[in-house]
Amino acid sequence: MHLQIIKKLFFFSLFCLMLFGINANSQEKFLSLKKNKVNVRYGPGFDYEVKYIYRKINLPVKLIDKKENFRKIIDLKKNSGWIHWTLLKSSNSIIILEDKILFKKPSNFSKPIARLEKGRLLVVKKCKKNWCKVKAANYTGWLETNNIWGKVH
Secondary structure, three states, X not given: OHHHHHHHHHHHHHHHHHHHHHHHHHOOEEEEEOXXXXXXXXXXXXXXXXXXEXXXXXXXXXXXXXXXXXXXXXXXXXXXXXXXXXXXXXOOEEEEOOOEEEEOOOOOOOOEEEEEOOOOEEEEEEEEOOEEEEEEOOEEEEEEOOOEEOOOO
């Protein structure tokens, strides 16, 4: 009798771990920088020294912690620190992790518009399935959303 209870508890625990493990990954939250100059601090307060300064509006960063009015973030290059929440906004951008082709429509059979190089910052306009309409400097078009840094809706 005890063996059956132990087996049930084991499988229930395993199920919970798998369920929460999957949910943890889907809860990744990305934000974007609101300004062209954003101070990143060593700790969650204005009393902490500035660690470094971002100089790229719309740069996507991953939220990893919160404390009062500050958010701890990490960027694509694994730099991390604390930013005041007023300097962050909901994510509206991505960085591509490989060279990509920008298309006129959301299809690989559509007319190619431009070749975008790895590391390019793109502002997301809207998304459909695994495609997003993005703006890149002088170009607006569609690209597949595989192999990117950031989160699309």
